[in-house]
Amino acid sequence: MRRAAAPLLLALLACANALAVPTPEQARAAYRSSDAELLDRHGVPIQSLRTDMTLRRAPWVGLADISPAMRVALVQAEDRRFMQHDGVDVSALGKAAWDNLLRTRARGASTITMQLAALLDERLRASAQGRSWGQKWDQASAARELEAGWSKAQIMEAYLNLVPFRGELQGIGAAARGLFGKAPSGLNQAESAILASLLRAPSAPPRVVAQRACVLAKEINPAASCAGIEWDVAAAFSRPAASAGQAQAPQVAQRLLKGAARQVRSTLDATLQRQAQDSLRQHLAALRERNVTQGALVVLDNDSGEIVAYVANGGASEVDGVLALRQAGSTLKPFLYQLAMERGWITAASLQDDSPLEIATAAGPYVPQNYDRQFKGWVSTRTSLASSLNVPAVRMLQLAGLERFHARLRALGMASLSEPAEFYGYSLALGSGDVSLLELANAYRTLANGGLHGSVTLQPRAPQAKTRVLDARTSFIVGDILSDRAARSLTFGLRNELATSFWSAVKTGTSKDMRDNWCVGYSEKYTVAVWVGNFDGSPMWDVSGVTGAAPVWRDVMDFLHRQTPSRAPAAPPGLVQQVVGYQPAFEAPRKEWFVRGTESAQVTLVAAEQRRAAILYPGQASVIAIDPDIPAGLERVVFRAQGAAGLAWRLDGVDLGAAGAGHAWQPVAGEHELALVDAHDKVVAATRFKVRGSRAN
Structure with a gap:
C-alpha cells in the first residue's frame, strides 16, 4: 500500500x-x-551600517x-x-x-x-x-x-x-x-x-x-x-553577532549611509585606509605611557579635493577627531608669514626679532614664549617659520594686523574661527583658535595648489573649479621654507620624522599645555594631516611635534609614495632666486627666493633696528645641569646676548671679555650672576642662574 x-x-x-x-x-x-554598504573608490567594501x-x-x-x-x-x-x-x-x-x-x-x-x-x-x-x-x-x-x-x-x-x-x-x-x-x-x-x-x-x-x-x-x-x-x-x-562589514570607517558610514541605497561609493581608498588606521593605532600604543590615548588623520587628493583616507579616531570611540575642534598650535604660522610676504612687508630673507616681548592687553600683559623658553636673537624669516619660533610670529601678527589675519584664515575655510578677531587676541599667531583637522588639512591643500582653494568631498564628483585665495608666488616660497630641513634644524635638528626621502612640505604644532599635537604637510599629490592627544582634553606628557603626530604623518606619506616619488613644484612666474648674505653674519650666505623686485644681495641690520642690550642665554632663573658623562674640561655653556656691541661679559664679578660674540664658559656648580657692562662699568643687563651636578673625573 x-x-x-x-x-x-x-x-x-x-x-x-x-x-x-x-x-x-x-x-x-x-x-x-x-546593512547598507560603504564602498571605496574602487568598489571594494570598506564599512557597513545596520539599517x-x-x-x-x-x-x-x-x-x-x-x-x-x-x-x-x-x-x-x-x-x-x-x-x-x-x-x-x-x-x-x-x-x-x-x-x-x-x-x-x-x-x-x-x-x-x-x-x-x-x-x-x-x-x-x-x-x-x-x-x-x-x-x-x-x-x-x-x-x-x-x-x-x-x-x-x-x-x-x-x-x-x-x-x-x-x-x-x-x-x-x-x-x-x-x-x-x-x-x-x-x-x-x-x-x-x-x-x-x-x-x-x-x-x-x-x-x-x-x-x-x-x-x-x-x-x-x-x-x-x-x-x-x-x-x-x-x-x-x-559570542555576540558580528556585523557583516569591517569596521574601517564608521564615522564616514554614519554620514554617507543613513537613508542611502544599499551601496554607496566613497572617495576612500581601502588599502590606504587600513594602512593609515594601523599606523595610527600602533603609534598610539607606543605613546600610551606618555598619556596619549587618541588620534585622527585625514588624507586629501590635492587636485580633486577627494578624501582618500579618513581615520576619525585611533580606537573604538565614536568621537570624530577629524571634525572635532582643537587649538591649532603653530600650524597657523605659515599662513601668517604668507600674508606678510604677499603684502610685501617681508621677504624670506628678512630678519625677525626673537627677543623678549610683552604686549599690553585688556586682560593684562601677554608675554609669548618659545617652546624651549630661550631666545635666538635675530633670525631670518625662513629660519623663524621653519623652526617654528613663537615670539617672531607674534611680532609678525602685530605687523600684519589681527583682523586681517583672522579674515585670511576664514577665507581658507576655517569657519570654526567664528568669534571676532579680538576674541583670540595676538595668541592667534600661535594657534589659540579652535579648528578641525579637516579644515586645517584643506588650508594646507590650498598652499599645495599654489593658493587655489576648493572644497573637499567624500563622494566622487565632477571636477570642481578652485578660487584663488593666496598669492601663487608667496605660497610657493612658504612651501619651499616648509620643505627646508636645514632651516628647521635650529629647533628640530637635521634627522627627524619630518625629513622624507622625497619632496614634501610640513609643519608641526603643539597647543597650550600639550593638549594637542599636530603634523600637517603635503607632497606633489597629497595633503596629510594628523592629530594626537586626548578627547577629554587632558595634557600629554613630554610629547613634541616630532615625537607625537609626525611619525604617523611620515608613515602615511611613505606609503603614499612607495612607488611614485614626489617632485618639487615649479616656481611660478614672478619669482627670482639669488644668493643673499647678512651683515652682521647672523646666518650663512645662501640662495633665496624673492618676489621679483624685492630681491637683495645683502640684508643689513641698520642702526634703527638695533635693540636694547639683553642676555639671551642663560635666561633668568635658568637651571643648568652638568653632564657627568662629559670629561672634566670639555663641557661648555655658551653665553649669548643681543645688542651687545661695545659691551663686556661679567660673571660673579669677574670680567670675561667682549660680549660681541658668544662666550664659552666651563660650568661650575652653584648659583651665578651674569651681567653685561658698558665701558663705564655700568651694568646694562643681568641674569641669575644655577648650575647643578658635578663633572666626571
Whole structure:
C-alpha cells in the first residue's frame, strides 16, 4: 500500500495549480542586506551600517564563495537526493505520507527546492499550526516550477542566502560572520555541520545542536570529533553577532549611509585606509605611557579635493577627531608669514626679532614664549617659520594686523574661527583658535595648489573649479621654507620624522599645555594631516611635534609614495632666486627666493633696528645641569646676548671679555650672576642662574 502512494501523489501534483515563481535575477534583485554598504573608490567594501533592525542579513553571497563543506553538509542534512529529483522527492514524500498516516513517527519530506519556494513566497510559509494541505500542494508545485527555470546551483545559492539560521541571523553570510566570525568561504567541516543542524530547529538549545551536528558530521566523515563540535557550539553561541562589514570607517558610514541605497561609493581608498588606521593605532600604543590615548588623520587628493583616507579616531570611540575642534598650535604660522610676504612687508630673507616681548592687553600683559623658553636673537624669516619660533610670529601678527589675519584664515575655510578677531587676541599667531583637522588639512591643500582653494568631498564628483585665495608666488616660497630641513634644524635638528626621502612640505604644532599635537604637510599629490592627544582634553606628557603626530604623518606619506616619488613644484612666474648674505653674519650666505623686485644681495641690520642690550642665554632663573658623562674640561655653556656691541661679559664679578660674540664658559656648580657692562662699568643687563651636578673625573 505504501508503494501505491507515489503514483497518487504524482497525479495530485499534476493537477495542482502552477504558481508564478521569480527568476534567479529577480530573487537576487529583491534581496536586501540588513546593512547598507560603504564602498571605496574602487568598489571594494570598506564599512557597513545596520539599517534593518529586525534581522541580520549580509550582502548576497555567490555559491562559489561558500565553502564546499557547507554545501555537502546542507545536502546531507536536508535533501540527500537534491541532485536527482525535480523539486519534489516523490519517494521521500510517499514515505512521509505513509508514516504520518500510520502515526508511526512524524516525518518531513520537504526538499531544498520546496523550502526555497516558501522562502520566496510568503503564502507558502507555515503558520503556527503548520501548513494546510493546499499550501503543501502549492509549495510542491512551485518547487517543480523552480526546478524547470533554475539550475541546481542557483537553487542552492538562493536557499543559503535566504534561509534563517538562528535568532536574527538570516542567510549564510550573516550566520558565518555572526557565529564564527569568518566569511562563508572559510567554514570548515565542523562549522558547516553546526549550521546545517540549525536549519530544522534554529532555536534549539546548544546541547541539542551539538548532538545533531555530531551525528551529521560523522555521517559525512566518521573521523569527525564530537568534542570539538561541542566546543565550537559553545563558543559560537556565546559570542555576540558580528556585523557583516569591517569596521574601517564608521564615522564616514554614519554620514554617507543613513537613508542611502544599499551601496554607496566613497572617495576612500581601502588599502590606504587600513594602512593609515594601523599606523595610527600602533603609534598610539607606543605613546600610551606618555598619556596619549587618541588620534585622527585625514588624507586629501590635492587636485580633486577627494578624501582618500579618513581615520576619525585611533580606537573604538565614536568621537570624530577629524571634525572635532582643537587649538591649532603653530600650524597657523605659515599662513601668517604668507600674508606678510604677499603684502610685501617681508621677504624670506628678512630678519625677525626673537627677543623678549610683552604686549599690553585688556586682560593684562601677554608675554609669548618659545617652546624651549630661550631666545635666538635675530633670525631670518625662513629660519623663524621653519623652526617654528613663537615670539617672531607674534611680532609678525602685530605687523600684519589681527583682523586681517583672522579674515585670511576664514577665507581658507576655517569657519570654526567664528568669534571676532579680538576674541583670540595676538595668541592667534600661535594657534589659540579652535579648528578641525579637516579644515586645517584643506588650508594646507590650498598652499599645495599654489593658493587655489576648493572644497573637499567624500563622494566622487565632477571636477570642481578652485578660487584663488593666496598669492601663487608667496605660497610657493612658504612651501619651499616648509620643505627646508636645514632651516628647521635650529629647533628640530637635521634627522627627524619630518625629513622624507622625497619632496614634501610640513609643519608641526603643539597647543597650550600639550593638549594637542599636530603634523600637517603635503607632497606633489597629497595633503596629510594628523592629530594626537586626548578627547577629554587632558595634557600629554613630554610629547613634541616630532615625537607625537609626525611619525604617523611620515608613515602615511611613505606609503603614499612607495612607488611614485614626489617632485618639487615649479616656481611660478614672478619669482627670482639669488644668493643673499647678512651683515652682521647672523646666518650663512645662501640662495633665496624673492618676489621679483624685492630681491637683495645683502640684508643689513641698520642702526634703527638695533635693540636694547639683553642676555639671551642663560635666561633668568635658568637651571643648568652638568653632564657627568662629559670629561672634566670639555663641557661648555655658551653665553649669548643681543645688542651687545661695545659691551663686556661679567660673571660673579669677574670680567670675561667682549660680549660681541658668544662666550664659552666651563660650568661650575652653584648659583651665578651674569651681567653685561658698558665701558663705564655700568651694568646694562643681568641674569641669575644655577648650575647643578658635578663633572666626571
